Each structure stands twice: as C-alpha cells, then as structure tokens.
Amino acid sequence: MPSFKNSRMSEDIHRELTDILRQVKDPRVSSMLSVVRVELAGDGSHCKVYVSSLLGMEDTKQSVKGLKSAAGFIRRELFARLKMRKSPELTFIADDSIARGAEVTRKLSQIEITEEDADVESD
Numbered sequence: 001m002p003s004f005k006n007s008r009m010s011e012d013i014h015r016e017l018t019d020i021l022r023q024v025k026d027p028r029v030s031s032m033l034s035v036v037r038v039e040l041a042g043d044g045s046h047c048k049v050y051v052s053s054l055l056g057m058e059d060t061k062q063s064v065k066g067l068k069s070a071a072g073f074i075r076r077e078l079f080a081r082l083k084m085r086k087s088p089e090l091t092f093i094a095d096d097s098i099a100r101g102a103e104v105t106r107k108l109s110q111i112e113i114t115e116e117d118a119d120v121e122s123d
Helices: 004-021 057-069 071-081 097-122
Strands: 033-040 046-053 089-094
Touching: 004 033, 004 046, 004 071, 033 097, 046 057, 046 097, 057 071, 057 089, 071 089
Parallel strands: 046 089
Antiparallel strands: 033 046
16 A cells, blocks of 8 residues: 555656656657656655557657656656655556547547537427
8 A cells, every 4th residue: 555655756756757758858759748647666666657648559659668768867857856765767658548538538529419419400
C-alpha cells in the first residue's frame, strides 16, 4: 500500500516530468506527448512512467524510444528539481489512453447527435 509520502512524490515527479519532456530535444519525442500516470516503487528506486500521444500509438512508441535514450538527462533534471535521496530509475511505457478517450468522446458525441435528430423527427 503506497504511503502518503510516496503518492505525493509520484505527483511531484509527474508534474516535473511534464515540464522536462518539453525540454527534450530528441526528434523522436513528440510535442503532443503527455504523461498519463507515474508509479513510484515503495523504496523510490524505480519509477514507471506511462506516456501517451494524441497522434496515436505508433507516435507514442517512437517517443518512448527517444525517451529511453534521453533517460539519463531526464533523470538528472528530475534529481536536480526535486529533493530526493536518490534518483529513481525511469521506465517509459507507451499507453494509448488519450487516443482511446478521444475515440470514446467522438462516439458519444455521434450518439448525442443521432438522439437529437430522432427527437426533431418525432416532433
């Protein structure tokens, strides 16, 4: 069970990683990349970072390759910004939750439009 300190540190890492990703100069890293979730191990030695892109899963996978090569820079920046005992080893994982969310929103709006058309025809 994560402690309060661990969850607070996860939120801090999430916030700082969002800012640090904008500074990564690797062309493989998409400008439309978002940090979806951060899972910090109980001892703070490992951190799983789930990232997603609005441009799709292929773009996210390319961005993860770029992030893995820039992991040293990201880890150093993270350690400099946050007061941590040790810098966690970062593992970047491609996630398609943003694209799935956009698809669900699009489908719901289509259903809403269809229901409005049905209400107009029945009047």
